[in-house]
Amino acid sequence: MSSQQTGQTMKPATAAKKLGVYLPATPAEFQEGVVSRAELNELQADPPQWLRELRANGPHPRPVVAAKLGVSISGLARAGVTEALTTEQIEALRQERPEWLEKERATQAEVRKESVRVKNLKRDKEQGAERD
Numbered sequence: 725m726s727s728q729q730t731g732q733t734m735k736p737a738t739a740a741k742k743l744g745v746y747l748p749a750t751p752a753e754f755q756e757g758v759v760s761r762a763e764l765n766e767l768q769a770d771p772p773q774w775l776r777e778l779r780a781n782g783p784h785p786r787p788v789v790a791a792k793l794g795v796s797i798s799g800l801a802r803a804g805v806t807e808a809l810t811t812e813q814i815e816a817l818r819q820e821r822p823e824w825l826e827k828e829r830a831t832q833a834e835v836r837k838e839s840v841r842v843k844n845l846k847r848d849k850e851q852g853a854e855r856d
Contacts, residue, residue: 733758743767745778746785746808783808793817796835799828 739759740747747755751774759767767775782788789809790797800806803824809817817825 733760734764735759739764739767741785743775743779744785744788745775746783749778749783749808750774780811782810782812782814784811784814789814793825793829795825795828795832799824799831803828 734742736750736755736757736759737747739754740750742764771779784792785808786797786800786806789805790800792811792814793800803822
């Protein structure tokens with residue numbers, strides 16, 4: 725393959741990931757083909773009905789489920805959530821607020837706080853080094 729052709733097409737799984745959709749829920753022709761960069765850009769710019777429907781109602785892949793619930797993918801796994809969930813199922817979990825969800829949200833909040841603290845510490849250290 726020439727370097728010009730490299731990166732011009734992608735597997736359906738990669739395209740689905742970039743589009744934020746669950747591959748098994750996509751149409752067969754999407755799953756069985758390859759997607760060019762131009763096609764991906766077109767799907768993002770002007771999503772067809774099936775893509776709008778998937779993004780709105782799911783089923784959603786785990787990274788999207790985790791983001792919608794405010795937890796990590798690892799947190800989903802710890803809770804035994806290993807499958808794609810629909811928007812309705814995600815909303816139900818948000819309403820029910822099971823103990824695992826509250827715990828994982830708290831964990832995620834702590835991780836974010838620590839990340840900000842480390843980032844600020846690093847920035848302050850770099851600024852201090854510049855003044856010396």
